[in-house]
Amino acid sequence: MELRQLYYFVKVAKKEHVTQAAEELHVAQSAVSRQIHQLEEELNVKLFLQKGRNLQLTPVGQLFLKRAEVILADLERAVVEIHEFLDPExxxxxxxxxxxxxxxxxxxxxxxxxxxxxxxxxxxxxxxxxxxxxxxxxxxxxxxxxxxxxxxxxxxxxxxxxxxxxxxxxxxxxxxxxxxxxxxxxxxxxxxxxxxxxxxxxxxxxxxxxxxxxxxxxxxxxxxxxxxxxxxxxxxxxxxxxxxxxxxxxxxxxxxxxxxxxxxxxxxxxxxxxxxxxxxxxxxxxxxxxxxxxxxxxx
CATH class of the missing domain: 3.40.190.290 (D-Maltodextrin-Binding Protein; domain 2)
Incomplete structure (x- = not known):
């Protein structure tokens, strides 16, 4: 599992749309779709369901989103703490x-x-x-x-x-x-x-x-x-x-x-x-x- 996959997954979950997530991430839509597909294969679960033009989290997808957000928040905080350690100002x-x-x-x-x-x-x-x-x-x-x-x-x-x-x-x-x-x-x-x-x-x-x-x-x-x-x-x-x-x-x-x-x-x-x-x-x-x-x- 790659960190990039978590970033892409959280962004798609928030936007409920691959194209909008890709635009905000400044990457190709196909790249986002591929990473989500690989993540689902690795976890052996379905994280999203198609609902009209949008995507909707499955129950297991909602559970995974909570954990993914915590992981990314902790990582972001770790990066900030390192920078502050080097120069708090x-x-x-x-x-x-x-x-x-x-x-x-x-x-x-x-x-x-x-x-x-x-x-x-x-x-x-x-x-x-x-x-x-x-x-x-x-x-x-x-x-x-x-x-x-x-x-x-x-x-x-x-x-x-x-x-x-x-x-x-x-x-x-x-x-x-x-x-x-x-x-x-x-x-x-x-x-x-x-x-x-x-x-x-x-x-x-x-x-x-x-x-x-x-x-x-x-x-x-x-x-x-x-x-x-x-x-x-x-x-x-x-x-x-x-x-x-x-x-x-x-x-x-x-x-x-x-x-x-x-x-x-x-x-x-x-x-x-x-x-x-x-x-x-x-x-x-x-x-x-x-x-x-x-x-x-x-x-």
């Missing part, structure tokens, strides 16, 4: 983070780190809470910012970097827009702009409204903090957003009002796999992040 950090941190926080911390370590590379993975947890457990990222901080995974370790307050965000012409602070119950008759299902801020806002004695009426849903903020600014409803997500870009921006009750917060944590050591370059970045958040975000 030229390593690569695989970093995951949620959308709400992608506007300003991630660019800020990465830019600050690269001033000290200009040759270090980053591979970013942006995603929702479940996908970040999954990517971390599968070994596809080394570190991840996550909100809320998970406490139920024994395979994950980490620390809470900060607890951030959420503000009411209102259209600029809203009657409460110029108040210093309000109670969330004052928004019971408003329509809300919320994050879509699967985003961690949605249940935080929903539970806060329940605690304030009402169920929010949802007018619009979005997947980016900029979308939520823009829709509110355009008068489409109200919402709750963390302070660091309320950077004012463009002509439209909402009013930000502090909440008196209930006090709504979210935790932002930094996680890694607890059963293995961080790569040296990721360990350096980890230490940098702890110090950076202590200096810039802790009040």
């Amino acid at each position: 030229k390593g690569e950090i695989r970093l995951g983070f949620p959308h709400s941190l992608g506007v300003s926080v991630i660019p800020q911390v990465v830019a600050s780190f690269r001033k000290l370590h200009p040759n270090v590379k980053f591979r970013f993975r942006q995603g929702m809470y479940p996908s970040l947890i999954r990517d971390m457990l599968k070994g596809e990222i080394d570190l991840a910012f996550i909100s809320p901080f998970p406490e139920q995974y024994e395979a994950l370790g980490g620390e809470v970097l900060l607890t951030e307050e959420l503000y009411a965000v209102l259209p600029p012409n809203h009657p409460l827009a110029y108040e210093e602070a309000i109670h969330l119950s004052q928004l019971r008759d408003e329509v809300f702009v919320l994050f879509s299902e699967g985003y961690s801020l949605r249940p935080i806002v929903w539970e806060a409204c329940q605690e304030a004695g009402f169920t929010p009426k949802i007018a619009f849903e979005g997947e980016e903090t900029e979308t939520i903020s823009g829709l509110v600014a355009a008068g489409m409803g109200v919402s709750l957003l963390p302070e660091m997500a309320l950077h004012q870009y463009g002509a439209l921006h909402p009013a930000k009002v502090r909440l008196l009750s209930p006090k709504v917060t979210r935790t932002i944590g930094l996680i890694h796999r607890s059963n293995e050591k961080l790569p040296l370059v990721a360990k350096v970045f980890h230490s940098f992040l702890l110090q950076y958040f202590e200096e810039h975000f802790k009040k």
Whole structure:
């Protein structure tokens, strides 16, 4: 069994199409087909079934895919570790983070780190809470910012970097827009702009409204903090957003009002796999992040 066969097999399994896999691998379609055929002969199993124009993994193919992905991930990590051993300043950090941190926080911390370590590379993975947890457990990222901080995974370790307050965000012409602070119950008759299902801020806002004695009426849903903020600014409803997500870009921006009750917060944590050591370059970045958040975000 050759390593190339594993690469080709995983790519075909992901694409479910030999031609598309070959294009991404920059090799001839016949070469991919030949390697898959040889792999099936060596294993004496059928890994794929034809389904229309696409290929579908057989049950044994699905089992083999899980093992193949682990093997290739371990190999990739071994190569990275060798390069880091030779020169840690030229390593690569695989970093995951949620959308709400992608506007300003991630660019800020990465830019600050690269001033000290200009040759270090980053591979970013942006995603929702479940996908970040999954990517971390599968070994596809080394570190991840996550909100809320998970406490139920024994395979994950980490620390809470900060607890951030959420503000009411209102259209600029809203009657409460110029108040210093309000109670969330004052928004019971408003329509809300919320994050879509699967985003961690949605249940935080929903539970806060329940605690304030009402169920929010949802007018619009979005997947980016900029979308939520823009829709509110355009008068489409109200919402709750963390302070660091309320950077004012463009002509439209909402009013930000502090909440008196209930006090709504979210935790932002930094996680890694607890059963293995961080790569040296990721360990350096980890230490940098702890110090950076202590200096810039802790009040």
